[in-house]
Structure formats: C-alpha cells, structure tokens
Amino acid sequence: MKYVQLVLANxxxxxLRSILTIASVxxxxxxxxxxxSVTTTMAxxxxxxxxxxxxxxxxxxxxxxxxLAYGNRIKAMPGVTGLSWANWFGGRYGDGKNFFANFAVDAxxxxxxxxxxxxxxxxxxxxxxxxxxxxxxDRLISQFGWKLGxxxxxxxxxxxxxxxxxxxxxYHPTDPAIGDNVLIFHHDYFDERIGRAGIAGWYIxxxxxPAHAPQIAKAIDDLFRNSSSPTxxxxxxxxxxxxxxMWGNVSFLMSTIGxxxxxxxxxxxxxxMMMSARERTGEIAVLKTVGFSDxxxxxxxxxxxxxxxxxxxxxxxxxxxxxxxxxxxNGAGFLPGFKVATSTxxxxxxxALGLMLASGLVPALxxxxxxxxxxLRKVE
Amino acid sequence: MALVEIRDVDKSFQRDTQRIDxxxxxxxxxxxxxxxxxxxxxxSGKSTLLNxxxxxxxxxxxxxxxxxxxxxxxxxxxLAAWRSSNIGFVFQSFNLLPVLTAYQNVELPLLLTRxxxxxxxxxxxxxxxxxGLADRADHYPRQLSGGQEQRTAIARAIVADPTVMLLDEPTxxxxxxxxxxxxxxxxxxxNEFNKTIIIVTHDAHAAERAKTILHLExxxxxxxxRVAAAAR
Numbered sequence: 001m002k003y004v005q006l007v008l009a010n011x012x013x014x015x016l017r018s019i020l021t022i023a024s025v026x027x028x029x030x031x032x033x034x035x036x037s038v039t040t041t042m043a044x045x046x047x048x049x050x051x052x053x054x055x056x057x058x059x060x061x062x063x064x065x066x067x068l069a070y071g072n073r074i075k076a077m078p079g080v081t082g083l084s085w086a087n088w089f090g091g092r093y094g095d096g097k098n099f100f101a102n103f104a105v106d107a108x109x110x111x112x113x114x115x116x117x118x119x120x121x122x123x124x125x126x127x128x129x130x131x132x133x134x135x136x137x138d139r140l141i142s143q144f145g146w147k148l149g150x151x152x153x154x155x156x157x158x159x160x161x162x163x164x165x166x167x168x169x170x171y172h173p174t175d176p177a178i179g180d181n182v183l184i185f186h187h188d189y190f191d192e193r194i195g196r197a198g199i200a201g202w203y204i205x206x207x208x209x210p211a212h213a214p215q216i217a218k219a220i221d222d223l224f225r226n227s228s229s230p231t232x233x234x235x236x237x238x239x240x241x242x243x244x245x246m247w248g249n250v251s252f253l254m255s256t257i258g259x260x261x262x263x264x265x266x267x268x269x270x271x272x273m274m275m276s277a278r279e280r281t282g283e284i285a286v287l288k289t290v291g292f293s294d295x296x297x298x299x300x301x302x303x304x305x306x307x308x309x310x311x312x313x314x315x316x317x318x319x320x321x322x323x324x325x326x327x328x329x330n331g332a333g334f335l336p337g338f339k340v341a342t343s344t345x346x347x348x349x350x351x352a353l354g355l356m357l358a359s360g361l362v363p364a365l366x367x368x369x370x371x372x373x374x375x376l377r378k379v380e
Numbered sequence: 381m382a383l384v385e386i387r388d389v390d391k392s393f394q395r396d397t398q399r400i401d402x403x404x405x406x407x408x409x410x411x412x413x414x415x416x417x418x419x420x421x422x423x424s425g426k427s428t429l430l431n432x433x434x435x436x437x438x439x440x441x442x443x444x445x446x447x448x449x450x451x452x453x454x455x456x457x458x459l460a461a462w463r464s465s466n467i468g469f470v471f472q473s474f475n476l477l478p479v480l481t482a483y484q485n486v487e488l489p490l491l492l493t494r495x496x497x498x499x500x501x502x503x504x505x506x507x508x509x510x511x512g513l514a515d516r517a518d519h520y521p522r523q524l525s526g527g528q529e530q531r532t533a534i535a536r537a538i539v540a541d542p543t544v545m546l547l548d549e550p551t552x553x554x555x556x557x558x559x560x561x562x563x564x565x566x567x568x569x570x571n572e573f574n575k576t577i578i579i580v581t582h583d584a585h586a587a588e589r590a591k592t593i594l595h596l597e598x599x600x601x602x603x604x605x606r607v608a609a610a611a612r
Contacts, residue, residue, distance in 0.1 A: 002500075006484075009480050012479065013478075289436060289463065290463070290489050291489060373431055
C-alpha cells in the first residue's frame with residue numbers, strides 16, 4: 001500500500017495521456033463486449049422458444065409463402081394439437097429510424113399457442129373483436145409514447161400503403177424470444193388489404209409431446225414433398241437458430257473486428273507505457289541508487305500498466321454490462337434478451353490482463369535491467 | 381578499522397575496441413565520521429570511485445568494503461537492500477522525482493524499510509527540519525529553488541540514517557549563496573551528527589570545507605590525505 005502514492009503520482013505525470021490510454025482500453029473492451037454479446041445473445045436466443053411448438057416454412061426460404069390450405073392438413077396429423085399462422089409485414093413507423101418487428105397472425109389461434117404473451121383479459125378480448133386492431137409489446141409504449149386505444153399508422157414497405165391500427169392491447173412477454181417491441185395484427189385484415197387471401201408466411205404447429213417433434217416434423221415435410229410448395233419443419237428453437245445461422249458470417253465478422261480493435265488498442269497502450277518508461281530512465285536509475293530493487297521496480301511498472309488496463313477494462317466492461325439493460329436494448333427486436341454474458345466479462349478481463357502483460361512487460365523489464373551508472377551518466 | 385576500505389582495486393572500461401584503465405591497484409581508507417573531498421580533473425575517476433563505494437558499479441579487480449560489508453562481492457539484489465540502509469547519495473542535478481512533493485521524495489528510502497507510516501512521517505519531518513525545509517514539505521521540486529532542491533536531496537540522503545553519505549558535485553549547479561548553504565549544512569551534518577561524508581567536487585572552495593582532501597589524477601591517488609586548511 002505504501003507504494004500506491006508513487007504509482008498514482010507516476011500515472012498522474014501526464015494526466016491527459018493516462019486518461020486517453022484508459023479511455024482507449026475502455027472503448028476497446030466496450031466494443032469487444034458489445035460485439036461479442038451480439039453473438040452470445042443470438043446463440044442464447046436459439047435456446048428460447050416453446051419445446052412443444054414446431055415451425056413450418058416454405059422449404060425455398062422464409063420469404064416465400066405457403067398455401068393456407070396446408071393448415072387443415074397439418075392440423076389433422078397425428079400428434080398435432082394446435083395450429084396457427086403468421087406473416088411478416090415489415091411496416092415502418094414515422095421516419096423508420098426506430099425499427100420494430102410487426103406481423104399479421106391468426107389472432108385467436110396464435111394467442112392460444114403463445115401463453116408467453118401476457119396481457120389483461122379485457123384487452124385481449126378487445127383485440128380479438130377488432131378486425132383492424134393490434135396488440136403491442138410494452139416497450140413500444142415507452143419508445144413512442146403510444147397509448148392504449150390510440151390509432152397508429154405504419155407505412156407498408158413490402159405491402160404498400162398506409163396501414164392504420166388501433167392499439168387494443170399491450171402485452172408483456174414472459175419469454176425474451178417473443179420480443180417486447182413487436183406489433184401484432186389480424187391476418188384477416190392483412191388478407192383483405194392485400195387482396196390475396198389464402199397464404200401464410202409460416203405455420204406454428206403445437207404438438208402433444210416434444211419427444212415426437214422429429215417424427216412429426218418429418219411427417220409434415222413428407223406430406224408436402226411433392227407439392228408446389230415443399231415445406232421445411234423444425235422446432236421453434238431450430239427456427240430461432242436459423243436466424244442465428246443467417247447471422248453466421250456477421251458473427252464471425254464481429255468477433256474479428258472486436259479482436260482487431262483490441263489488438264490496435266493494445267499497440268497504443270503498449271506504446272504509451274513504453275514511452276512513459278523511457279522518459280523516466282533517469283528517475284528509475286535514481287530509485288535504484290536509493291535502494292529500489294530490480295524486482296520492486298519491475299513490479300511497480302507492471303502495477304502501473306495494470307492500473308491503466310484494469311481501470312479501462314472496468315469502465316468498458318462495466319459500462320457495457322450496465323448500459324444495455326438500462327436502455328433496454330434488444331437490437332430492434334432481433335436480439336431479444338440482449339445482455340453481456342458472464343463468459344464475455346471473463347474473456348474481457350483476461351484480455352485486460354493480457355493487455356497489462358503485453359504493455360507492461362517490456363518497459364518493466366527495461367526498468368529492472370537498467371544499468372544504473374550508464375543511466376545516471378545520461379541524466380547527470 | 382576504516383569505514384571504507386578500498387584494496388588494490390582496478391577499474392577499466394571497454395570503449396569499442398579500446399580498453400580504458402581508470403584505476404590500477406587503488407588502495408584507500410576512509411574513516412568513520414570523516415568529511416572527505418575527492419578532487420581532480422574530469423576523467424580522473426572521482427565519480428567512478430564514488431560509484432564503487434556506493435555499489436553502483438563493480439571493480440574489475442580488488443575489493444571494496446564499507447562498514448565491514450564486501451560491497452564488491454554482492455549480488456544486484458543484495459546491493460539494492462544494502463544501499464537502502466547504508467548509502468545516502470546526492471547528485472549534482474538533485475534528481476528529485478518531479479511528480480512527488482519534497483516530503484514524498486524524502487520518504488522514498490523509508491518505503492523500503494519496515495517502518496510504519498507514523499514512524500516514516502516522524503523521520504521525514506526530522507530530516508526536512510534538519511535541512512531547514514520543514515515549511516516546504518508540500519512543495520513540488522518545480523516550486524523550489526536550486527538550493528532548496530539540493531537540500532531536499534540531502535534530506536532524502538540522510539533520512540534512512542545511512543552509514544555514509546556520497547555526494548557527486550553537490551554544488552555544481554548552485555549559485556554561490558546556495559552553495560555556501562549546502563556546504564554549511566554538510567559541515568553541520570558531519571560535526572553535529574557525525575555523518576561520514578565523501579564529496580566529489582571541482583570546486584576548491586567546496587573542498588576546503590572538508591576535513592580531508594584527496595586528489596585523483598588519471599586514476600592515481602597522487603596526494604596523500606591531508607587536513608584541509610579550513611578544518612585546521
């Protein structure tokens with residue numbers, strides 16, 4: 001403890017440089033934590049979803065619809081206990097800067113399959129009876145200042161025109177996979193407006209036992225294998241995972257960028273530490289003359305490097321950990337339950353330790369090995 | 381027995397392909413409680429001799445003993461520990477740490493001891509009081525005059541109560557008035573506190589404050605120790 005003052009005094013020697021170094025480390029680790037959290041959140045999202053729900057898509061891809069007529073045939077299959085369908089709408093609100101997911105669903109069957117969507121019974125009833133009504137996640141209330149009963153107008157991007165919905169209900173999801181910034185409206189109204197009834201974006205299939213999921217999924221796909229729209233059926237978790245794998249290369253890119261940023265900052269920090277140690281060659285020689293041992297000087301320089309790296313890490317990692325929950329960030333609904341995972345904090349702390357070693361080791365060794373007489377000759 | 385015993389010491393440096401002999405067979409005794417001035421032209425080996433006594437450098441051959449300890453045989457780790465309690469070193473250019481106050485600079489050698497914070501505080505205050513800078517404890521080196529900086533450096537040198545004080549051109553960067561103050565302080569430390577002092581100087585007036593003057597020329601001790609006029 002008695003050396004703390006000496007370490008702090010050295011760090012305060014060039015306050016601006018120390019602050020900038022700490023800020024660089026903090027920013028690097030904040031970015032690292034943020035970018036890695038995208039990957040970990042997507043991976044975690046793939047674990048969400050009901051185990052008793054399957055999702056049936058067009059085998060060609062998510063954007064291709066399926067005939068609504070498939071619904072009755074799927075519902076009649078052994079092991080299937082419920083069915084609903086939905087369609088991606090992709091409407092935009094206002095200037096579109098605040099994107100949120102919105103889609104049309106067969107309301108009654110959809111809400112029956114998703115008990116995770118929780119709202120007052122009277123609001124649910126009002127929505128079911130209102131053909132142009134919608135329900136929204138509670139985040140949209142705080143995000144846009146909307147009120148229950150208010151009309152909101154979305155601009156269709158895939159399906160053109162202004163679409164006005166009355167907010168009949170506000171739900172709170174008990175599963176982050178559902179998303180709390182989603183607008184859900186009636187498929188009937190959707191069909192009516194686009195004048196193309198009889199299609200579904202995807203089916204949600206409730207089954208009697210999660211253990212039967214592979215057989216039922218195969219049976220559904222076999223049923224439509226030779227039709228004009230073959231299907232691809234999987235569990236809801238697989239459906240979430242599909243989204244995650246769609247981001248696969250982006251995840252790799254993010255990890256790579258994160259590491260590159262950390263590496264770049266490492267060079268900056270190492271340079272600052274080495275510069276600091278070089279400037280103090282004379283002082284280090286004086287401390288040796290006073291009786292400071294090589295080992296003690298090595299430790300003091302490493303502690304300085306550690307103070308910079310760990311302070312920066314605490315600010316960067318702590319900032320990321322506190323910031324995202326505080327602003328309820330969920331990547332416009334694509335990253336439900338976004339948070340900095342413990343594994344990210346551990347890796348971040350290890351990176352900070354690595355940074356301390358990499359930036360402190362060379363100047364610390366240089367200080368420890370400094371020949372006193374030659375160094376004094378330079379300053380005297 | 382002498383406090384500092386230098387026996388048959390050779391010291392040479394290698395500069396490129398050339399070998400430079402600073403001392404050859406140097407033998408010297410310096411008694412406890414003495415005040416010795418080392419004089420001589422540049423390159424005569426004065427500072428090298430000081431460095432050998434302080435254990436900052438090693439002789440090529442021969443032995444250096446201070447207070448019975450064979451300095452020339454110690455490892456770097458042993459030397460650091462030994463220096464912290466036995467040597468008080470003062471430089472020509474003061475060499476105070478600019479980021480520390482006068483108090484903190486003086487406290488540095490005590491950080492290496494097992495003294496408590498309270499004990500360190502007492503000793504630092506006494507050292508600053510001895511050099512007449514008790515009221516400048518919170519000042520940074522840039523806020524002190526050259527003379528005050530050097531007196532702070534002397535306080536740092538005496539705070540751990542070392543066996544011997546070594547001063548390399550302590551008045552070299554000071555004006556006449558500050559030089560006199562520092563030299564008077566050194567005399568006081570020698571007379572009142574019985575500190576063993578060895579200074580290297582070019583300045584004959586400074587040397588006259590010492591009890592013994594040694595002349596070094598081209599590495600040879602060409603004049604026997606004698607009592608300086610000022611001390612007679």
